[in-house]
Structure formats: structure tokens, C-alpha cells
Amino acid sequence: MSEFKNFERCALCGQQTRFGPHVYEGRPIPLWNVFLCNICDSSNHDGIVPHMHPKFIGELKASGAPMMLNEDGFLKIPPRYATGSSY
Ligand SMILES: [Zn+2]
Numbered sequence: 001m002s003e004f005k006n007f008e009r010c011a012l013c014g015q016q017t018r019f020g021p022h023v024y025e026g027r028p029i030p031l032w033n034v035f036l037c038n039i040c041d042s043s044n045h046d047g048i049v050p051h052m053h054p055k056f057i058g059e060l061k062a063s064g065a066p067m068m069l070n071e072d073g074f075l076k077i078p079p080r081y082a083t084g085s086s087y
Pocket residue numbers: 010011012013014015036037038039040041
């Protein structure tokens with residue numbers, strides 16, 4: 001019987017996501033200054049495929065956010081407590 005007041009919009013899929021209290025359906029990525037829902041976070045755990053998300057990649061580039069590619073050329077999602085440019 002709780003009414004959620006805290007919502008964040010996932011930067012990848014655009015879904016409104018409940019973010020507390022008690023229910024956390026995603027996490028903030030401070031390094032990118034964005035929020036990702038758990039579904040996008042887990043389904044891209046091995047990297048975000050750039051050509052699948054050109055708008056997101058473009059916005060990150062425009063913001064000057066640190067971006068690291070893995071060996072497959074996919075964009076690595078910064079771990080929870082990453083703060084530096086080489087996460
Ligand atoms: Zn999402």
C-alpha cells in the first residue's frame with residue numbers, strides 16, 4: 001500500500017523506473033550522470049552495443065562523459081562506485 005514518489009527515467013530504454021523507497025528498479029551512473037533500469041543494466045552487462053543505441057551514445061559523447069570500450073567494441077557500463085575516467 002505504498003505510493004511511489006521517486007521515479008527515474010532510464011537513459012537507455014526511456015522507461016519510468018521506481019527508485020525507492022524500498023523498491024529500486026535501477027541505479028544511477030554518476031560518472032555518466034544518467035540512470036539505468038535494472039533490465040538495461042543487466043541485459044548490457046557485457047557492454048552497450050553502440051550502433052543499437054546511437055542517441056544514447058551521442059548524448060554521452062556530447063556531455064564529455066568518460067567512455068570505455070571492451071574488447072568487442074561495446075561500451076562498458078561503469079561499475080557502481082566508479083568515479084574516474086578509467087573505470
Ligand atoms: Zn532501461
